[in-house]
Amino acid sequence: MNFEIKGVHYKISEATREQLEKKVARFDRLAESIRDFNVIISKEHTGYTVEIVVNFNWGGEATRINDSDEQLWPLIDIVFDRVDAKISKEKEKNERKA
Numbered sequence: 899m900n901f902e903i904k905g906v907h908y909k910i911s912e913a914t915r916e917q918l919e920k921k922v923a924r925f926d927r928l929a930e931s932i933r934d935f936n937v938i939i940s941k942e943h944t945g946y947t948v949e950i951v952v953n954f955n956w957g958g959e960a961t962r963i964n965d966s967d968e969q970l971w972p973l974i975d976i977v978f979d980r981v982d983a984k985i986s987k988e989k990e991k992n993e994r995k996a
Contacts (some may be wrong), residue, residue: 899929901936908941917971921978931955931989939970946970948977952985956992961985 901922903910918937925932934953939946949964963980967973 899925899932900934902934904936904938906938906940908939908946910939914939914970917974921974924978924982925985928985928989931992932985934960942966944968946973948973950977950981952981954988954992961988 901919903915903918922935922937925935931954932952933955934951936951938949938951940949945966945968947964947966948970949962952961954961961981961984963977963984965973965977965980967976
């Protein structure tokens, strides 16, 4: 699984990188299914936007989840919870096809 973090108008600090790596570690159980896991954090005037793009090994459309909030850390938690649910759903859907 390739993991990439990108900041748009936001410098990714070491603390942010470590926190995101811990969050992504919970997807290690699905590493054989996930090809790319990209996190994009954007700083805007009113707060932050976090977008996660997941590409699966079986192809198809990438899964995109994004959300915005004034505070970064609670936003990261929310987006990762949504991604976890979406990845589980996509994996189940793919297993039914096989």
